[in-house]
Amino acid sequence: MITTDNLTKKYGETLVLDNLNLNIKAGHIYCLLGANGAGKTTTINLLLGFIKPTSGSAFINGLAVSENPKMTKKHLAYIPENLMLYPNLSAVENLHYFSGIGGNNLEKAQLEAYLEEAGLQASAYHQRISTFSKGMRQKVGIALALAKNAGVLLLDEPTSGLDPKASNEFGLLLQKLGNKGVAILMATHDLFRAKEIATHIGIMKNGQLKQEFVADKITLAELEHAYLQTMDYKELAV
Amino acid sequence: MYKFNFIYELKSLVRNGWIQLLTLLLFALFFFAFYNGQEKVEKRKSDIQAAHTEVKESDRDMLKLLDSVERGMTVTASRWTIPSKPMAVGNYHPRVAAMDPGNLAFVATGQSDLFTHYVKPKTSGDDLALNFTEITNPVQQLFGSFDPAFVIIFLLPLIIIAFTYNVLSSEKESGTLRLLASQPISVAAWVLQKMAIRLFWVILMIVVILTMVFYIHIDGASFGSIIPVIGITIGYALFWFALAFVVNLWVGSSSKNAIALIGLWLLFALLVPSLLNQMGSTLYPMPSRTLMINQLRTAKAEATKKQDQILDNFLRDHPEYAINDPNQGRSFYHRYMASQQLVREELQPVVQRFEEQLQKQQQWISQLKWVSPAIIVQQELNTLAGTSTRDYESYRKQVIDFAETWRQHLMPFLYNNQPFASADYKNLPAFEYAPLNSNTTAKTILVLIVIAMGIVGLGFAKGIGFQSSKGILTH
Secondary structure (H helix, E strand, O other): OEEEEEEEEEEOOEEEEEEEEEEEOOOOEEEEEEOOOOOHHHHHHHHHOOOOOOEEEEEEOOEEOOOOHHHHHHOEEEEOOOOOOOOOOEHHHHHHHHHHHOOOOOOHHHHHHHHHHOOOOHHHOOOEHHHOOHHHHHHHHHHHHHHHOOOEEEEEOOOOOOOHHHHHHHHHHHHHHHHOOOEEEEEEOOHHHHHHHOOEEEEEEOOEEEEEEEHHHOOHHHHHHHHHHHOOOOOOOO | OHHHHHHHHHHHHHHOOHHHHHHHHHHHHHHHHHHHHHHHHHHHHHHHHHHHHHHHHHHHHHHHHHHHHHOOOOOOOOHHHOOOOHHHHHHHOOOOEEOOOOOOHHHOOHHHHOOOOEEOOOOOOOOOOHHHOOOOOHHHHHOOOOOHHHHHHHHHHHHHHHHHOOOOHHHHHHOHHHHHHOOOOOHHHHHHHHHHHHHHHHHHHHHHHHHHHHHHHOOOOOHHHOHHHHHHHHHHHHHHHHHHHHHHHHOOOHHHHHHHHHHHHHHHHHHHHHHHHHHHHHHOOOOOHHHHHHHHHHHHHHHHHOHHHHHHHHHHHOHHHOOOOOOOOOOHHHHHHHHHHHHHHHHHHHHHHHHHHHHHHHHHHHHHHHHOHHHHHHHHHHHHHOOOHHHHHHHHHHHHHHHHHHHHHHHHHHHOOOOOOHHHHOOOOOOOOOOOOOOOHHHHHHHHHHHHHHHHHHHHHHOOHHHHOOOOOOO
């Protein structure tokens, strides 16, 4: 479960996140839409504990991030826009390493099972990451979330740069995780993918959450219209 | 976490060729340096051996001549070189006062490339001062030859810097840091572990190389003799790893880290030692050697002018040398040796001044050596090798003492007008160098470890948070 309570971040006098209140329950997939600089990545950085909030709090599974940084990281998995892994290690080795340093020592068969569940082809398990495409690396990221058995998944524009097929596969994987009860927060520019996979959608602008929707209750066209309206692209929002 | 870091860091380092390159580099540098060091020691040994052989041959000739003289035969040698005259023995058949190299002499050239390793003090020599006046500030020796000490003090830190400068920054630059930081770990502890793995490999290589060197180079010594060198090297490596750890946490990008670490290397290995050297020379300047030689010459000239008076005074002070036989006269050497005694006494304040300044310089360095681990390590390696300023000072004093013993042994023959005989040969004094014992190594290693721990502690105290504000974990 992901909760933010009047979460605010300022850099000097610049307000980058303004009293954000989110409540993402287990099994929900929440897509945060917004232009560059809207505050999406700042929200994720605050939830990861990479930066400290100016005021307000962020909670992962009920634990305050700023007070329990290590504990909250045990419950979450994170996939950045461009997931980078160790190029000299294979997919299995990367998975073994990242699970291991988090205190989860997995057998080879388990690692391969997670990679399979994440949709990576078997022939790639023992290939070095340096030969992987972005889509394949993102799948290893999903395998890492599966291996960690994380209740929370944070994703920062994970589908940007993926081809439609890879993006579609990735969306299906997220839905699978959502069905397993994982609370997912995904920052994205991709309205289409957000409408496809999300249970809830929020639109941010200038650090503020301007609108929220239940994905089932809105069409793609309505979502697009709302987004353009929010962004003040009124001439496009016809 | 450590097990996983250890296994995968080693795998990564092997796969990208770092371990192989580091191993090759360490082996090549250390073995070349040990070869150089050993060459110098061999040269030193062969010089000393040649001097001993020369003395042996000279003694054989001397004994032959003595035998001829004692049997009343006519000898063709010059009158003043016939060894039945004690001053001929004292001046033409001196003993070798050699400073034999110790087991670890190959580790650090130290002062040994400036000074002779043997002298042959003569009864009429000036060895009390002149042969050793080059002993100056010990830190000057930091710019020495390509010996193991040079590799340890100057090159090993550079290798460590190249091996560690981007442990954290490369993670940021390659994009893996954000994924790492999202794991339930302390990034500072993670960096420390990565450093520890590299340190482990460097230590392993140092132990392997020095053990190999021990079995190749050191004859007849216990393995324990090389352990202090291993300890000092590891302690020094630890210091540089600790610095690299803090720089990784505090500085930022790879290029900035590299510049910061090279700057620290310049500071600790070059600037501080040379600054202390300069300050030592400025605060406690050595008396002029030219002035000393001039004073020596003046004293000699003065003494020559009044040799008869000096001899009378000398004999008044040494009644045991007074002779009652009016048929026996006093020769040149009777006057000369008495005047030499006076010259020595007159020059004593000059030599004293020189020694005092030297001691002050050494005290200055000794007090401030803690400012730079490079100086601590240099001094300790020189001490272990037996090539430190203290060792040469001790050798100088031992030679001066021996020169006096040599003179005092032959003086009674001279002033009692007693000929030197073959039977007296076996009683001639011989020089045996007594090396200094060092017990400072354990303390030095401990100091290096404490400094390194302090730096690491400081790194943890400030932690990675110092960088967070600059965006090490964010974009």
